[in-house]
Amino acid sequence: MTTLAARPSDLAIVNRAEFTPNSMSDMANSSLSSADFVGQYGDILANIYQSRGIHCLSDLATGAKDLLHFNQLDGIAAAVDLLAQCIIQQRRVVIIGDFDADGATSTALCMLSLRDLGLNNVNYLVPNRFDFGYGLSPEIVDVAIAQFNPDVLLTVDNGIACHAGVNHAKAQGLQVIITDHHLPAETLPDADAIVNPNQAHCEFGSKHLAGVGVAFYVLSALKTHLVQQQWFSDTRPAPNLAQYLDIVALGTVADVVKLDKNNRIFVYQGLQRIRSGQCRPGIRALLDVAGKPVDKINATDLGFILGPRLNAAGRLEDMAQGIECLLADDYETARGMAHTLDSLNRQRREIETEMRESAEQTLASLQLDQDALPDGLVLFDPDFHQGVIGIVAGRIKEQYYRPTIVFALQDEEELKGSARSLPGVHIRDVLDEINTRFPHIINKFGGHAMAAGLSIAPEQLSAFTQAFNDVLARHMAQIPKEAQVLSDGQLSSHHLSLDFAHTLNQSGPWGQGFDEPIFDNVFTLVSQRIVGEKHLKMVLQLAHLSIDAIAFNVDTAEWPNQHVEQVHVAYKLNINEFRGQQTVQCMVVKFGPAR
Numbered sequence: 001m002t003t004l005a006a007r008p009s010d011l012a013i014v015n016r017a018e019f020t021p022n023s024m025s026d027m028a029n030s031s032l033s034s035a036d037f038v039g040q041y042g043d044i045l046a047n048i049y050q051s052r053g054i055h056c057l058s059d060l061a062t063g064a065k066d067l068l069h070f071n072q073l074d075g076i077a078a079a080v081d082l083l084a085q086c087i088i089q090q091r092r093v094v095i096i097g098d099f100d101a102d103g104a105t106s107t108a109l110c111m112l113s114l115r116d117l118g119l120n121n122v123n124y125l126v127p128n129r130f131d132f133g134y135g136l137s138p139e140i141v142d143v144a145i146a147q148f149n150p151d152v153l154l155t156v157d158n159g160i161a162c163h164a165g166v167n168h169a170k171a172q173g174l175q176v177i178i179t180d181h182h183l184p185a186e187t188l189p190d191a192d193a194i195v196n197p198n199q200a201h202c203e204f205g206s207k208h209l210a211g212v213g214v215a216f217y218v219l220s221a222l223k224t225h226l227v228q229q230q231w232f233s234d235t236r237p238a239p240n241l242a243q244y245l246d247i248v249a250l251g252t253v254a255d256v257v258k259l260d261k262n263n264r265i266f267v268y269q270g271l272q273r274i275r276s277g278q279c280r281p282g283i284r285a286l287l288d289v290a291g292k293p294v295d296k297i298n299a300t301d302l303g304f305i306l307g308p309r310l311n312a313a314g315r316l317e318d319m320a321q322g323i324e325c326l327l328a329d330d331y332e333t334a335r336g337m338a339h340t341l342d343s344l345n346r347q348r349r350e351i352e353t354e355m356r357e358s359a360e361q362t363l364a365s366l367q368l369d370q371d372a373l374p375d376g377l378v379l380f381d382p383d384f385h386q387g388v389i390g391i392v393a394g395r396i397k398e399q400y401y402r403p404t405i406v407f408a409l410q411d412e413e414e415l416k417g418s419a420r421s422l423p424g425v426h427i428r429d430v431l432d433e434i435n436t437r438f439p440h441i442i443n444k445f446g447g448h449a450m451a452a453g454l455s456i457a458p459e460q461l462s463a464f465t466q467a468f469n470d471v472l473a474r475h476m477a478q479i480p481k482e483a484q485v486l487s488d489g490q491l492s493s494h495h496l497s498l499d500f501a502h503t504l505n506q507s508g509p510w511g512q513g514f515d516e517p518i519f520d521n522v523f524t525l526v527s528q529r530i531v532g533e534k535h536l537k538m539v540l541q542l543a544h545l546s547i548d549a550i551a552f553n554v555d556t557a558e559w560p561n562q563h564v565e566q567v568h569v570a571y572k573l574n575i576n577e578f579r580g581q582q583t584v585q586c587m588v589v590k591f592g593p594a595r
Contacts, residue, residue: 013520013570013590016486017051031056041503044495048488048507050518059261062268064242066261070221073203073214078193079177080221084229086152087119087222094150095124096136097323098157098211099314101307105251106179106212107154108326109244113219116224116239123148126319134158134446134453136165136176145172152177157211159191160198161183161446166191167557179214181257182446183428206262208513211253212561213266216241245270246279247326253299254307256450259512267299267509282325285338286310299509300516312344315387316351352388357380359406363396373402374480375472378465380407380415390418390451401483403427403472404452407461414443415461419452425475427452430468438467483571485590487520493545498584501573520570522594523549528560536560540569540586548576551588566594 032050034042036057054060066130068078086093093114097107107124114122125147127140135158136264144150152175159166159178166189169176176191183198195218201221209217219241232238236572251268252263259267273279274287275295283306287294290305297305325341328334377396384392386408397404397420410416421427431445432454441464445454456464491500510516523540531537536551547570551559571586 003520007494012480012482012484012488013568014484016488016518017047035473036548039503042496044488045503050339051488052514061261062265064245064265064269067265067563068205068262070217070224072204073195073217073221074199074204075193075195076218076221079179079195079218080178080225082152082175082193083114083154083218083222084225084231087114087117087226088229088231091151092121092148093119093123093152093154094144094148096140096144096153096155096158097124097126097319098134099126099128099319100157101254101310102155102211102251104310104314104319104322104326105247105254106210106215108155108323109212109215109247109251110154110219111323112244112247113239113241113326116241117219117223118231118236123150124323126314126323128318136162136169136178138165138168140408141165141169141172141174145174147468150174155179155421157181159189160196161189161444162189163189164567165189171364177216179211180211181211181214184449206332207262208258208260208263210252210255210257210263212248212255213257213263216244216248216266230308242269243273243278244280246273246283249274249299250283250302250306250310253509253511254310256303256512259299259509259511260513264509264511264514267302267511271297271302271509272298274490280326281331281334282328282338285331285334286325286341288335289338291385298505299511303511308348309338309341309345312341312348314346315348315391320577348388348391351385352391352395354386355388355392355406358383359392359396360399363400373400374469375402375476376468377402377404378407378461378468379404380461382409384408386410386416389416390420390453393418393420396420397422398483401481403430403476405468407456409458410455413457414455415458417454417456419447421450422479423450424479426474430475431469433471434464434467437471438463441467470482485518485520486515487570488517489519490521493543496542496545496547496573496584496586498582500574501575501584504573505575516572518570518572518589520568522566522568525564525567530554530556530560536588538567538588540567547584547586549586549588551591561593567591568594 032046032055034046037045095107095110097103111124125144133139136155153169154177156179158180160180160182166176178191180196195214197207197209223241227238249267252266274297277294284310286306292301292305312320313319325334358381389406389408393404393406403421403425405417405419407415407417419427422570426449428447431454435442441460443455447453466579504517521542525544526539526541528536528538534553534556536554538549540547540549569591570589574585574587576583576585
């Protein structure tokens with residue numbers, strides 16, 4: 001694989017190995033080599049893996065036996081003891097979920113598994129984002145008591161910041177188990193048990209579990225404990241919880257957590273179940289309404305096909321619709337629910353498009369110089385739909401390459417914001433610093449490095465915007481002012497093949513923090529035309545080989561461009577299937593005229 005010292009265009013394309021700090025010395029000390037891989041692509045695969053922090057073959061293990069053990073999770077013994085009591089004594093448990101795909105999969109996983117483990121009285125509640133907001137609030141505790149009169153509340157994908165809700169539940173005589181993965185504050189809620197790998201004193205080897213991953217570990221430990229207690233018998237056999245790894249994989253990818261070794265195992269195992277047809281009827285139905293064959297699914301499809309349809313329920317209406325689809329025991333029931341979710345997703349896209357256009361018009365009206373944009377973008381419109389502000393923030397962030405916060409009106413007294421950030425700018429830490437330096441501005445906040453949520457009073461919007469940019473100035477000092485594409489180098493025409501595309505597809509799963517390989521070459525532009533509304537279909541030539549390429553959402557004022565003969569293209573190798581025939585094509589990440 002060729003390393004390009006200088007890229008032949010004005011595109012911000014850099015070699016991944018050169019860009020990653022210490023990667024060259026790490027690669028020199030790596031035990032990984034081309035000999036570790038069967039076939040003719042060993043050198044390329046070794047370089048791809050090494051540049052992603054893989055230095056020995058065992059780092060690529062995908063067997064369930066290679067998962068970290070649950071006993072490394074702090075607090076898991078207390079959670080398991082309490083849940084085991086619930087099952088043996090048939091106490092009433094209510095799961096408090098969250099209104100995104102991670103929360104939905106976590107909730108469905110716990111409902112299915114706890115029933116399989118022998119708990120007869122288990123129900124769930126997901127706070128409606130428009131009525132209750134996020135997490136275990138005092139209000140949702142009262143709803144749980146009124147509807148189900150529970151003995152125990154079990155949170156999934158939330159709870160670590162819910163001090164008031166936990167205190168209220170305890171005051172009502174309930175016990176509370178928190179399972180979460182969000183970053184905790186300096187103080188923890190007064191729950192009976194907390195399982196969260198991001199607690200300061202937790203030594204679990206992966207800090208990147210999604211909420212559904214945390215839940216799976218708790219349930220696995222619970223099953224082991226019940227086996228030791230001889231709870232199971234011939235008439236009550238121990239369930240195989242691995243049957244739900246399709247749900248774990250979906251939640252893991254949809255929540256965009258880093259695919260470290262542990263999470264890659266979850267995703268790999270889940271994909272294997274889906275491809276073999278051993279998945280939940282709801283997952284099969286969602287794939288069918290999207291027109292995606294189950295045997296062709298990859299990790300990207302979990303995030304871009306299944307995740308948005310599941311999320312649409314929580315964004316626009318009630319996440320219970322998504323959860324019920326996952327819980328459905330028969331395909332016909334699930335398919336009807338999948339059609340509803342697909343319809344909601346189309347509505348979500350329409351709302352998102354309108355909001356994004358409105359946000360872009362607002363930015364355009366400010367007449368900001370692209371080279372002199374503020375360090376962060378803060379947008380608010382009273383007509384914004386709070387269910388999709390996170391998606392819009394992500395789109396604006398991608399377009400302008402600035403940390404972005406989009407606010408919507410929660411009510412007359414509060415604005416709800418969703419933040420999206422860039423690599424190298426930990427957005428929750430930014431909000432924490434704002435809250436420390438300007439303690440009167442933010443009502444509450446929480447989140448991760450790349451995404452966070454917050455609320456402020458409407459009258460604080462201007463002060464928050466100023467504080468946001470003041471704090472960001474330090475964080476953005478060393479961040480490039482435009483998005484850089486990390487390339488794995490040039491490919492020869494020999495590698496632009498269906499065989500190599502299949503090899504790459506099978507070498508994942510790829511995802512957040514374990515990026516799908518991107519390559520870059522200068523091609524001769526043979527032909528170009530617009531398909532759809534603004535997608536550029538091209539035929540590219542390298543040496544004597546011609547290959548199809550597609551670039552989505554191009555500027556139709558600039559393309560097609562008949563004056564351009566050669567283009568510098570950063571691309572992923574993709575397998576296109578039409579009428580049963582497979583061909584290789586370039587999925588364009590970035591392109592422009594070659595110099």
